[in-house]
Amino acid sequence: MSDTLLAPVLFLPHGGGPLPLLGEPSHKPFVDWLSTLAPNLPRPKAILVISAHWETPVPSVTASEDPGIVHDYYGFPEAAYKIEYPVKGSPALSRTVIALLKQQGMLAVQDELRPLDHGVFVPLTLLYPNADIPCVQLSLLDHLNPETHIELGEALRELRKKGVLIIGSGLSFHNLKVFFDRQADGARGEQFDQWLTDTCCAPNHSYAARCERLINWETAPEARYCHPREEHLLPLHVCLGAGGDAPAEHVFSDYMLRQKVSGYLWR
Template structure:
């Protein structure tokens, strides 16, 4: 990855946040990737994270001033449940998001009790360890329809003018069972075929935006799509990111995590 700095303020990033807290427990691949992504970005005034680990019936926004952490993983060492990331919330940004969604005809909800899950605090502890940038988290919709998530993104496009960094925190490969069995040649081929489709879809500047959007809406028809994503929740933060950006990604980053190929995107 190139180390050029200061991509335009208001960047949009889709990244793979790793297996639970593993990036904070010494997983070097994720540490390097996430820190290098941060080095390419201008420092934001606030951060919005769309996490794969929060689904609601309607888009829901954390609006508390000091959200606690939610350790939404299990079976990890004791220190995994002692991680701290005391970033402030931003009721002001939460209300702006709520109003932007409402203006687009999308019914949303504010939640001043919900904390930050590991889709937020794991990557941000690596990217911005000082924990001094206000953060807000936005849920997915539990219907998991790609069209709805692109629409949410489009409604929030104006956030880029405010130097808000938007992070779609998911994983471009998320078949949990396959992480724990020996990889076969056929499995590797399916993993790579979906990754190449996704990289082309997100970063090929020769596609029209209508073509790109249709591909993302119909992602389940891509090669090996349901092998890589038996369920869509770790991919859909990317759809929100694309809706906000509305164009080809500036960078597509390929890497290997736990023996599987994955990718990240910067707009």
């Protein structure tokens, strides 16, 4: 990657546990999209993933050269527990992330024991199936403050100049009860999805306005219906901060388990 070309920032809906890798029908549009996305992106030197499935009191970064993976789900077929993704870590990138966060006054720590969770290895299996690009995972903060997560992303912007692809792995809709309710009205989630896409992608919003809207995301239509708890939304806040002034591209839109979900890309 040229030194003058910024690596992109990608927010993706990682799906229901391992279902994207098990052939679940409603995940097929997502699988098809993510499996063909890599040729349309500059090949990164490394990947930093912020997953909805790791929360800590202070920002924590995986630091092992061989982090391994954890099958952090239950109740799925045996094949779900045979999935492997033997990607290498990058202690050097981990140290860089720590340094960037500390420059912004954020206490941050390395974690040499933490394996990569399914919010990392499931989408990366589709995006980079050869597992040949070093990967580091960064935690969410367990206070779930939206403004702090935008600031976290802003602190990481410099990584884009170094060829690091930043991925926010969550879901733009995450209400487990609704996912498994076949009578649930998908129109309610569509209202929030439309608001979210307008917030991230409409060119008439300034960066400050996008931040203000995401900080106050609970005021959006059907916000708490779509996110009874916001851990699957907050990777998007990190992506917004890392993406910078330009609006995002709405690169994925379809239904998972009968609910509308979206993906966004900052170039």
